[in-house]
Amino acid sequence: MRHRKSFNHLSRKKGHRKAMLANMASSLIIHKRIKTTTAKAKALRMFVEPLITKSKNDSTHTRRVVFNHLHNKEAVSELFREVSPKIIDRPGGYTRILKTGFRLGDNADMCIIELVDYNENLLAAKSEAATKMGRRRRRGFRKKAIEDGQIAETPAATKEEPAKEAETQEIKAVIDEKPEDEKKPSEEKAETAEEDIKKETSEEISEGVEEPEHEKIESPEEKDKGVEAKEEKKNMEQVKDEAQEPKDEAQKVKDEAQEPKDEAQKVKDEAQKEKDEGQQTKDENPEAKDKVQEEKKE
Secondary structure: OOOOOOOOOOOOOHHHHHHHHHHHHHHHHHHOEEEEEHHHHHHHHHHHHHHHHHOOOOOHHHHHHHHHHHOOHHHHHHHHHHHHHHOOOOOOOOEEEEEEEEOOOOOOEEEEEEEHHHOHHHHHHHHHHHHHOOOOOOOOHHHHHHHHOOOOOOHHHHHHHHHHHHHHHHHHHHHHHOOHHHHHHHHHHHHHHHHHHHHHHHHHHHHOOOOOOOOOOOOHHHHHHHHHHHHHHHHHHHHHHHHHHHHHHHHHHHHHHHHHHHHHHHHHHHHHHHHHHHHHHHHHHHHHHHHHHHHHHO
């Protein structure tokens, strides 16, 4: 009877179910993310999370206990070497289930189960949100409240304001009392200095006097860059020369292969000339024969 057996049997017997969950857990540890049905993912989460918790204590005993569940040496070594240092500070909840919709055919509810600490996109989004969030204060609240009459002004602030106003009025009065004669000499000095500078510059341009260029002091970094640039140029030239050598060799081989062809062509041309000469002699002989026959008839 099935009394108080609340876990999902996944329509499989005990041996089949344990083997399937062990294989899925090994795949999740090695690949950090797998795609499966939601029912299997929930069963896998109950199976694999206690094993991940045990991996925080890296000892021979815990490794043997985990291997007794997974039966996969690669998954055990990956769990204790790579996964355990990342989840050492997390007090549970090592996996996340993301639903992806329904499967065509049997309309099964599909999802992706993954290790939380290996989803870099979500971790980056959380860090950005944490940096943006902070305590914001309304700095203008006190001024508005004082204007509206909700908060009374402090006596210190009321005493300081008239003192500041008196100081500003005294400064303005001192500035206004200055005579105009004191301002004029300074302005005249500035104008004369500007005229002198303009005259000096015009004289230098007319005489054609060129100021000596300051010697450039090269820093060690610039010297190193110049040496590196020269070495790169030399290397490029060497590479070009090396690339050109096989082309030249190939051209020589082609020329050598072309020489016997040219000789054979010459032999053919000579044989053709001999044939043409023989044909001409044959053509000339009938004429001579006809002449001899005519002489005989006469």
